[in-house]
Structure formats: structure tokens, C-alpha cells
Amino acid sequence: MTERTTTTTELAAGPSAAATSAGPLIEVRDVRKTFSVRRRAGRFRRTRSEVHAVAGLSFEVAAGEMVGYIGPNGAGKSTTIKMLTGILVPTAGTLRVAGIEPSRERIRLARRIGVVFGQRTTLWWDLPLRDSFGLLRRIYRIPDARYRENLDHYVGLLELGPLLDVPVRQLSLGQRMRGDIAAALLHDPEVVYLDEPTIGLDIVSKAKVREFLRDLNRERGTTVLLTTHDLTDIEQLCSRVMVIDHGRVMYDGSLTGLHGLDGLGGSERTLVVDLAEPGPPIEVAGASVVRVDGPRQWLAFPAATSAAPLVASIAARYPLADLSIQEPAIESVIARMYAAGGDVSGA
Numbered sequence: 001m002t003e004r005t006t007t008t009t010e011l012a013a014g015p016s017a018a019a020t021s022a023g024p025l026i027e028v029r030d031v032r033k034t035f036s037v038r039r040r041a042g043r044f045r046r047t048r049s050e051v052h053a054v055a056g057l058s059f060e061v062a063a064g065e066m067v068g069y070i071g072p073n074g075a076g077k078s079t080t081i082k083m084l085t086g087i088l089v090p091t092a093g094t095l096r097v098a099g100i101e102p103s104r105e106r107i108r109l110a111r112r113i114g115v116v117f118g119q120r121t122t123l124w125w126d127l128p129l130r131d132s133f134g135l136l137r138r139i140y141r142i143p144d145a146r147y148r149e150n151l152d153h154y155v156g157l158l159e160l161g162p163l164l165d166v167p168v169r170q171l172s173l174g175q176r177m178r179g180d181i182a183a184a185l186l187h188d189p190e191v192v193y194l195d196e197p198t199i200g201l202d203i204v205s206k207a208k209v210r211e212f213l214r215d216l217n218r219e220r221g222t223t224v225l226l227t228t229h230d231l232t233d234i235e236q237l238c239s240r241v242m243v244i245d246h247g248r249v250m251y252d253g254s255l256t257g258l259h260g261l262d263g264l265g266g267s268e269r270t271l272v273v274d275l276a277e278p279g280p281p282i283e284v285a286g287a288s289v290v291r292v293d294g295p296r297q298w299l300a301f302p303a304a305t306s307a308a309p310l311v312a313s314i315a316a317r318y319p320l321a322d323l324s325i326q327e328p329a330i331e332s333v334i335a336r337m338y339a340a341g342g343d344v345s346g347a
């Protein structure tokens with residue numbers, strides 16, 4: 001069993017992004033991770049089989065990049081993140097984060113990375129948010145002035161002021177997520193791994209989290225590796241997206257490039273339009289109505305094109321009450337990729 005448990009006590013203050021030396025911040029070279037699994041085969045027999053969770057993965061991420069890391073369930077995303085934090089030891093290949101081999105120097109690396117899991121909290125459930133942050137200060141050994149500066153900064157940006165004295169268990173999912181993000185950043189990590197940071201959040205909370213992450217990357221130069229099933233996260237945050245499946249990189253490039261890959265037949269996005277009152281199907285160049293339900297109409301348009309001119313020409317000719325854009329599901333984008341032969345390099 002090579003899995004190890006990382007505790008927050010192993011995390012401590014580290015240098016800022018500005019201290020990063022030249023060269024890729026994350027380097028993954030032909031990495032493999034194979035799990036040996038025992039399964040029942042009949043009443044008394046057990047058989048042993050191997051699961052190749054990561055099967056020859058190579059990529060680099062430069063300091064300051066914000067990269068989407070997507071793929072269907074079981075693709076190997078979490079296994080990659082666990083190897084990048086040092087929790088899991090690779091079966092073969094090499095990994096380096098900020099020049100450090102994660103599984104050999106997990107504690108030293110922990111000072112330089114932050115991790116946010118959307119599905120579980122790293123905060124103390126029964127403690128007020130303020131006390132959780134205070135504990136992290138001691139655990140990370142963050143200098144007083146730095147801690148106060150960062151706390152003020154993130155509490156302000158993430159609107160946590162009124163929540164500081166509320167026990168974590170009483171926070172809403174969106175509030176808890178903002179608390180978790182602040183907690184992961186108090187020690188100034190150079191790189192942050194975010195695993196589904198917008199999962200389960202309402203539209204307003206999602207928008208806040210996205211805006212915060214965009215500013216973090218732009219203003220502090222923090223490198224971000226973002227795992228999500230929500231392609232809107234990628235569209236709004238990441239200029240680069242890596243698609244992995246069966247433990248290998250299937251695509252590495254822009255999201256537009258992914259949608260528009262030759263031979264994929266082109267993915268489609270959907271514009272959902274709420275008219276002020278029911279009317280005949282909207283007629284507009286570049287999109288076609290695929291469904292009408294009372295005042296609501298669904299228009300499909302090529303995912304690789306911008307929605308802005310489409311929205312403008314509809315707004316000029318029809319009385320609009322509201323509109324939104326639905327991205328194609330990651331699974332359908334990947335299914336198209338397979339249909340086109342798979343393993344395509346990015347634009």
C-alpha cells in the first residue's frame with residue numbers, strides 16, 4: 001500500500017510565486033500508477049487484478065499558468081493530483097513540482113502548494129472560521145504580519161467578514177467553499193490544485209469563486225491546476241485545457257480548439273433565451289432553435305464561436321427577459337473525440 005495521508009500539520013509557510021525559478025513549475029514525465037486490487041471470485045476464491053489509473057502521463061505547466069484538468073469519471077485526475085501532492089507514490093516515471101519530487105519531500109513541498117477539494121473541507125467542523133484560520137497560522141508557521149495581511153486580504157475579497165465567528169458546520173456550501181479557498185492560500189502557495197471548486201454552488205456563488213480565482217492568478221501569479229466537470233469554469237478561467245482519459249493525456253490545448261477539432265463534427269453550445277412572452281421560434285443567423293417551451297427557447301450554435309454577436313442580434317430584435325448559455329457536457333465532448341479517433345494534440 002503506497003497511499004499516505006497528508007495532514008494539515010505538514011503544511012507550512014512557503015515562498016511566494018515571485019520566488020519561483022525559471023523552467024516548468026510542474027513536470028510530469030511518463031508517469032504510471034498501477035493499483036493492485038483483490039476481488040472476490042466465488043465464495044472462497046479471490047483474484048488479484050491491476051488497475052492502470054495513470055498509464056504513461058506526460059505534461060508540463062509553467063509558473064503562472066491556469067490549466068483545466070478534465071476528463072470523465074475514473075480518468076485518473078484525482079490519482080494525478082495525489083501524486084503531485086506526494087500522497088501517492090508513482091509506480092513509474094518522474095514528477096517534479098517547484099523542483100521537488102513530491103513523494104520524497106512531501107512536507108517541504110506542502111509549504112509551496114495549496115489544495116482545495118470541493119467535496120470535503122479541510123476546516124475544523126466545530127470551530128468558528130476564525131479559529132480554523134488561527135490554527136492554520138500556527139501549523140504553517142506563518143509570520144504574524146504576513147498572516148494578518150493575507151487574512152485581511154482574503155477575508156475582504158471572499159466576503160468572509162460576517163462569517164468569521166460562525167462554526168464551519170453552520171456555513172452554507174458556498175460560504176464553506178470560500179472559507180476553504182482562503183485556508184488554502186494563507187501560506188502563499190505558488191501552486192494551487194482545485195478539485196471541483198464550484199460543485200454544488202448556485203450561480204452567484206460560482207461567479208464569485210471564478211472571479212476570485214481569475215484575480216488570484218492574474219494579480220499574484222499563482223499557478224492553478226483546476227479539475228472540474230463544469231466546462232464554464234474552464235471557459236471563464238483557463239486558456240489551456242488538458243483532457244485525460246484512461247490515465248493518458250488525450251488533448252492539450254485551448255477549449256475553443258477542443259470544441260472545434262477537425263473531424264469532431266464540432267461541439268455545440270446552447271443559448272437558453274427567456275422571451276418576455278411566448279412567440280414563434282427565433283430566427284437568427286448562426287444558431288437554430290432546437291426546443292420551445294412557452295416563452296423559453298433553446299438555440300444550438302457551434303461551441304467554437306463566440307456567443308456575443310448572437311446575443312446582440314437576438315436582443316436587438318426580440319423582447320428578452322433573461323438568457324444563459326449551456327456548455328456541452330465533458331462526456332459528450334470526449335465521446336466526439338473518440339468518434340474522431342481520439343488522442344488528438346491541441347491547438
Ligand SMILES: Nc1ncnc2c1ncn2[C@@H]1O[C@H](COP(=O)(O)OP(=O)(O)OP(=O)(O)O)[C@@H](O)[C@H]1O
Nearest residue numbers: 035037051053071072073074075076077078079080
Ligand atoms: N486506491 C485505489 N485502489 C484501487 N483503484 C483505485 C484507487 N484509486 C483510484 N483507483 C482507480 O483508478 C482509476 C482512476 O481513478 P481516479 O480517482 O484517479 O479518477 P478521476 O478521474 O479522479 O475520477 P472522478 O472524476 O470520478 O473523481 C479508477 O478506475 C479508480 O477506480
